[in-house]
Amino acid sequence: MKIAVDVMGGDYAPGEIIKGSIDAVVSDGIKVILVGQEELIQEELKKYRYPAGHVSIIHASEVIGMHEHPAKSVRRKKDASLVVATKIVKRGQASAVVSAGNTGAQMAAALFELGRIPGIERPGIATVLPSPTGPKVLIDSGANVDVKAQHLEQFARLGSAYAEGVLGIENPQVALLNVGSEPSKGNEVVIEAYQLLKQGDLNFSGNIEGREIFQTDVDVIVCDGFVGNITLKATEGIVAALMTMMRAELRKNPLRVLGGVLAKPGIKDIVKKLDYSEYGGAPLLGVEGVSIICHGSSKARAIRNAIRYAYQTAQSEMLDMIARGFHEG
Amino acid sequence: MKIAVDVMGGDYAPGEIIKGSIDAVVSDGIKVILVGQEELIQEELKKYRYPAGHVSIIHASEVIGMHEHPAKSVRRKKDASLVVATKIVKRGQASAVVSAGNTGAQMAAALFELGRIPGIERPGIATVLPSPTGPKVLIDSGANVDVKAQHLEQFARLGSAYAEGVLGIENPQVALLNVGSEPSKGNEVVIEAYQLLKQGDLNFSGNIEGREIFQTDVDVIVCDGFVGNITLKATEGIVAALMTMMRAELRKNPLRVLGGVLAKPGIKDIVKKLDYSEYGGAPLLGVEGVSIICHGSSKARAIRNAIRYAYQTAQSEMLDMIARGFHEG
Structure with missing residues (x-):
């Protein structure tokens, strides 16, 4: 199981986001996929020691700003880190996405890419x-x-x-x-x-x-x-x-x-x-996948907790329970 | 200038309400009219020393409970302490009413007895x-x-x-x-x-x-x-x-x-x-008079503050300013 992290989102991106991701790798043994501008990520990663097999990178050339229009930015910027990180959850490459970026855009990406669980408006x-x-x-x-x-x-x-x-x-x-x-x-x-x-x-x-x-x-x-x-x-x-x-x-x-x-x-x-x-x-509950929204001001500690939390959520039977609940209801 | 106090309203009525009223009399020199069951008030007043001319009593035989229906209780209980205390503001006998009783009933009493300032819905x-x-x-x-x-x-x-x-x-x-x-x-x-x-x-x-x-x-x-x-x-x-x-x-x-x-x-x-x-x-702003709503859990200190506050509000030009603002607007 791998967690996709949008390393370009948040007030302290990418430094603190990558730091938190590495903490989750080293302290909790979780595998992460860092999504964002590859050169920046490689540069930041030089600061840390970590098991190489636990960290992979997926390059995304664009970034959605904190104040961009949620739906429009997600539609236009197909190669934004947030959009790419959500897409790889849809494809099954990752089990959850974590971002401290534009909350509205994260919701829009989850709705467009993952879709709603049937029965949930x-x-x-x-x-x-x-x-x-x-x-x-x-x-x-x-x-x-x-x-x-x-x-x-x-x-x-x-x-x-x-x-x-x-x-x-x-x-x-x-x-x-x-x-x-x-x-x-x-x-x-x-x-x-x-x-x-x-x-x-x-x-x-x-x-x-x-x-x-x-x-x-x-x-x-x-x-x-x-x-x-x-x-x-x-x-x-x-x-x-x-x-x-x-x-x-x-x-x-x-x-x-x-x-x-x-x-x-x-x-x-x-x-x-x-x-x-x-x-x-x-x-974000009600979509077909796990998308964890972090505070824009998240530093490494909050990101590490979010990744651990994303892992627990993805491992749980929550999605099935929600789907069952709405099917029965 | 006198402040009407509903001594029957609130979780600690009438004891703490009367204690707070006497504090306002003794420490701030404010004149109060205690509205409620006269015997109870007389009994409580025995505990205190205060300038006699500063405290008067108006008997009210009924009490509105904390969970009674606001409008109905005010309409039915014409002799409730809260209603009587509001009426004497309307008549000009007091300059403001203070209560820690049923908030909805206090609003209803203010609307029925004092009325809204023209222009305010x-x-x-x-x-x-x-x-x-x-x-x-x-x-x-x-x-x-x-x-x-x-x-x-x-x-x-x-x-x-x-x-x-x-x-x-x-x-x-x-x-x-x-x-x-x-x-x-x-x-x-x-x-x-x-x-x-x-x-x-x-x-x-x-x-x-x-x-x-x-x-x-x-x-x-x-x-x-x-x-x-x-x-x-x-x-x-x-x-x-x-x-x-x-x-x-x-x-x-x-x-x-x-x-x-x-x-x-x-x-x-x-x-x-x-x-x-x-x-x-x-x-409560927007009515033709000063009605101060206290927390149901008010003790003497909060009541004393509310009375002092009611006094300041009644002395201010607020009501005129509101009326002027809506007239000009």
Whole structure:
């Protein structure tokens, strides 16, 4: 099994992407195919020692920029690293694609090249959130900003298959993200989705509020991509603000400075635990293959985690479970 | 100027509500009218010493529960504390109403009793968020879960008048909460609202992402009540989770324990700074009067802040500014 890595995508490409790929090779024994401009890749690879049989290169002459139009760029740039990396998954040369590049373009490439699993109208991005009560899947975290009730119901099925197949959670509990717990709460789409889920065969436990995301027994949290994106980024933002303020506050007097120095490793551990961007990227669920979307700001550590994660996902029975779920449903 | 307080609303009513009211009287010299069951109020008041002329009581025989249907309960329970407290604002006996009770019922009471400012279709709840770059107004934080573009444009006007009139921010910068910064980003409603705001006369600075909420120069952040509610509660939730994890993490070894003890006052200061529920409640903007909505879990400190805040708001020219803004607009 090999993982295709788009080494040209992301704020720190190709250096950090290649570094992370080599980490995955050396530390986890995973085989990778580095896709991008060959000369650049060869140059970067000189920095590392690794088992030669574990790393191959596929040259791609073009690059899709972070702000290019997703569908248009994928259609026009047939030899873009992201497109080529997705194509080799389709061809079976690789088992998954990992990219930190243009998210929209990655989705478009997955839709055009891999195609949707029959029965799924809108693939969704699943983000795995760490929490004191274990990992949660939040879906959709940004792929679809305008949705209908049946799309939320499909996200619930996708998230549930993922939680079970990849995270190993048996009969995962699913909830809708909402402004209150009663079935009558929420906007029109969410109220309708509640009824669909209630009548369905998933382990649906109702609505949860924003406050509960990080402290709930629920395993799969369902929302549209507009709410999901803003919610996740807002929580990232407040943690960053908190850390900025903490640094200032812990300089205010010598006792606090000492306290800060001693407490720092603990505080760092927690922030790392809550930092889902370090978790290793978010899978696009609902397409016929494994496509892992990484944060644009991913450095080597995040890329290595994403590759390991892509490997686990590709090894799992998730795709079959999703297909079965929709076939039976 | 007197502030009407619904002493029967909230998880800690009437004890903490009355305690907070007396704090506002004693520490801030504000005159309050306590609205609720007279015997209960008299009993509670025995615990405190305060200038008698600053506290009056208006008896209300009924109470609206936290989970009662907003509009129905307000229509049926004409003598509910929340309804009576709002009525006396309409009559000019009080300058503002403060409640920690049923939020929906408080909105319904404000709509029925105070009425909307002409030109405003949907009043919105403004939440003042503390941040390292100064206070921000987020509107709507929960009143309207299904909105049209023109409602977002009206929230922008309301929030701008509030930031200028009450927070004293000159020519406040207004932004839309969105999934990206480009005008083409977002769901249909937000894309349309962008164009309305761009053509309007507010100081509109475009879209901001969730990550920027707590670290932006923007003064007014506009979104629908579904997104606003979930975003705010999610940020509350992650801070709570962070603190839970920090307590566990800082017990792991003696050095960390010592660090935690020394750093604790600093950490507490920051959490207090970011805790907008302590800021003193959220005004319902767009109605003909001042109605301040408090968190159901408000204790005395939050109620005292809300009363002080209600006083400042009632003293400001905000209502005139809003009316003028919509008249000119």
